[in-house]
Amino acid sequence: MPDRSEVSLSPRPASAGAPSPAAGGSASEAEKPAVEFRDIDIAYGKFVAVRDFSLSIRKGSFVTLLGPSGCGKTTILRSIAGLVDISGGQIMIDGRRVDDVPIYKRNIGLVFQSYALFPHKTVFDNVAFGLKYRNVPKPEIARRVGQALDMVRLPGSEKKLPSQLSGGQQQRIALARAIVFEPQVLLLDEPLSALDANMREEMRVEIKKIQKATGITAIFVTHDQEEALSMSDRIVVMNAGSVEQIGTPEEVYETPATAFVADFLGKANMLAGTVSKSDGTTAVTLAAGQTVNVTSPRPLASGSKVTVVVRPQKLSIGAMAGANRLSGRVVSTSYLGGSAIYEIDIGGKTNVRANAPINGHVVREGETIEVGFDPGGCVLLDESGQRIS
Numbered sequence: 475m476p477d478r479s480e481v482s483l484s485p486r487p488a489s490a491g492a493p494s495p496a497a498g499g500s501a502s503e504a505e506k507p508a509v510e511f512r513d514i515d516i517a518y519g520k521f522v523a524v525r526d527f528s529l530s531i532r533k534g535s536f537v538t539l540l541g542p543s544g545c546g547k548t549t550i551l552r553s554i555a556g557l558v559d560i561s562g563g564q565i566m567i568d569g570r571r572v573d574d575v576p577i578y579k580r581n582i583g584l585v586f587q588s589y590a591l592f593p594h595k596t597v598f599d600n601v602a603f604g605l606k607y608r609n610v611p612k613p614e615i616a617r618r619v620g621q622a623l624d625m626v627r628l629p630g631s632e633k634k635l636p637s638q639l640s641g642g643q644q645q646r647i648a649l650a651r652a653i654v655f656e657p658q659v660l661l662l663d664e665p666l667s668a669l670d671a672n673m674r675e676e677m678r679v680e681i682k683k684i685q686k687a688t689g690i691t692a693i694f695v696t697h698d699q700e701e702a703l704s705m706s707d708r709i710v711v712m713n714a715g716s717v718e719q720i721g722t723p724e725e726v727y728e729t730p731a732t733a734f735v736a737d738f739l740g741k742a743n744m745l746a747g748t749v750s751k752s753d754g755t756t757a758v759t760l761a762a763g764q765t766v767n768v769t770s771p772r773p774l775a776s777g778s779k780v781t782v783v784v785r786p787q788k789l790s791i792g793a794m795a796g797a798n799r800l801s802g803r804v805v806s807t808s809y810l811g812g813s814a815i816y817e818i819d820i821g822g823k824t825n826v827r828a829n830a831p832i833n834g835h836v837v838r839e840g841e842t843i844e845v846g847f848d849p850g851g852c853v854l855l856d857e858s859g860q861r862i863s
């Protein structure tokens with residue numbers, strides 16, 4: 475392990491953190507991935523918490539593990555830090571197997587949901603902890619703590635105790651403590667969950683800025699899809715210990731690979747139907763009886779059961795409704811200012827949700843309207859819930 479104590483906490487060249495077309499690291503890159511998981515399994519006793527997990531993380535990128543509570547996100551972070559053993563596969567940091575590196579020598583910064591600051595130590599001592607531990611000379615410690623506090627925008631707070639700070643400020647100190655020794659990887663486990671909504675949004679931006687400025691490789695864990703979409707270079711959507719999809723925020727949102735991803739990210743409309751014709755465009759007869767024309771990546775056999783996935787933002791109403799028009803009755807209206815979310819009964823058993831701009835007037839409960847989407851405004855899933863490609 476190189477001695478990093480001489481390296482200063484200074485902005486790195488922009489190229490280190492800039493996304494590339496191969497965001498997240500492809501085999502063609504000469505540079506080793508910052509972190510690589512190869513088919514790892516992790517079990518607690520007989521219970522397998524993580525199965526066949528593979529992921530390659532490009533240096534300087536911001537990758538988010540997104541999934542519901544209990545899907546194995548924390549377990550994966552703990553495995554990088556060496557706090558839990560893997561039962562199969564390999565984890566590499568900077569091209570080196572971590573099994574070969576004792577926990578205390580792994581150069582990893584950690585930030586948790588609970589700030590986990592030492593309550594009786596000052597801000598200075600909290601932030602300096604990792605540097606003292608690494609035997610960095612005293613004047614250097616003072617300089618670097620000062621820089622880290624500048625970075626999290628709490629300059630001059632060295633003498634305060636954690637109890638004198640707000641939750642958001644304590645989390646900034648926890649962040650300063652994690653980045654001050656310039657770790658190879660920064661692990662953030664739901665760091666914003668304990669903060670109130672306003673502070674959470676502010677901290678999203680703040681963490682992203684710091685990550686970009688330092689060029690640090692970050693692995694962020696959350697169950698909040700908005701956090702994941704707004705902060706990440708790449709998102710790993712997880713379900714029950716396995717990967718459902720890995721992609722950029724746009725990819726996982728626009729082209730969900732599975733029914734789980736479509737539902738977990740933004741509650742898509744899932745319209746069950748049967749293929750009635752498929753040449754050029756594909757006609758799908760929905761459970762409620764209407765037929766819609768959709769773009770399919772390939773011709774499908776008549777009679778195949780499919781699900782048409784349409785995002786609420788892709789459903790338009792009234793005169794704006796796209797080529798596939800369905801008539802329905804508004805069941806509920808949530809006015810949001812510039813737009814409204816309408817829940818619309820189109821017959822059958824499922825209502826659809828449309829998030830549409832306000833054109834002239836807000837459509838009220840009970841009104842009958844047309845709702846529709848374009849053939850290309852949807853994704854098709856097969857019977858097993860996998861995207862048809």
Ligand SMILES: Nc1ncnc2c1ncn2[C@@H]1O[C@H](COP(=O)(O)OP(=O)(O)O)[C@@H](O)[C@H]1O
Pocket residue numbers: 518521523541542543544545546547548549550
């Ligand atoms: N120390 C443990 N012993 C036994 N089971 C555990 C332990 N830690 C976590 N688990 C189980 O492993 C699964 C994944 O947990 P975790 O990684 O904490 O999920 P997440 O962070 O996504 O909420 C859950 O079912 C959880 O109950």
Ligand SMILES: [Mg+2]
Pocket residue numbers: 544547548549
């Ligand atoms: Mg967790």
